[in-house]
Amino acid sequence: ALAINDRGQATGYSSVPEGFRNRVAFLYSRGHLIDIDGRPTSEERFSEGTGINYRGHIVGNSNHLSGFIWRGKKMQSLNALINPASGWDIRDPQAINDAGQIAANAFRNGVRYAVRLDLIKPHIDAVAPAEHDEEPSVEAPLSPEAAAKRAREEAEGIAKEVVKPV
Numbered sequence: 001a002l003a004i005n006d007r008g009q010a011t012g013y014s015s016v017p018e019g020f021r022n023r024v025a026f027l028y029s030r031g032h033l034i035d036i037d038g039r040p041t042s043e044e045r046f047s048e049g050t051g052i053n054y055r056g057h058i059v060g061n062s063n064h065l066s067g068f069i070w071r072g073k074k075m076q077s078l079n080a081l082i083n084p085a086s087g088w089d090i091r092d093p094q095a096i097n098d099a100g101q102i103a104a105n106a107f108r109n110g111v112r113y114a115v116r117l118d119l120i121k122p123h124i125d126a127v128a129p130a131e132h133d134e135e136p137s138v139e140a141p142l143s144p145e146a147a148a149k150r151a152r153e154e155a156e157g158i159a160k161e162v163v164k165p166v
Helices: 144-160
Strands: 010-015 023-029 032-035 047-052 058-062 066-070 075-077 089-096 102-108 111-119 163-165
Touching (some): 023 058, 066 089, 066 102, 089 111
Parallel strands (some): 047 089
Antiparallel strands (some): 010 047, 047 058, 102 111
16 A cells, blocks of 8 residues: 555555556555546556555556546546646646645656646546444446436536646
């Protein structure tokens, strides 16, 4: 494990036996090790979680997204959440606090900087963390119409979400 939050959840990476350089970012919570990488095991996967906050949101890096954030659904590239015209390349997030601020290393014009990323708008899936004695909940499968609506809402939320290096 590389990081732990106040709820005892941890993140880091776990080596997997298939292929060279295969290791995947994980969330350890309530005795369960959860692969958060999300890619098929047939692909070469190299990812690691480096920071976790009280909500269980994880930041880290991977060979396909560079710096990422995971908020319960899938890993998202931090570079996809910033204005591409800014010239920043967020490669190595190290930590995320309970306010959603991310400490990272980033490059701009070939120079490496330490940056703080502030999430301007809370994520659509941000929910209050479960209490320690609650069982994890599992959502029932959505109808095709409800799944399409959720996908549209998620895409709209991502389009409105901006990360601002400060």
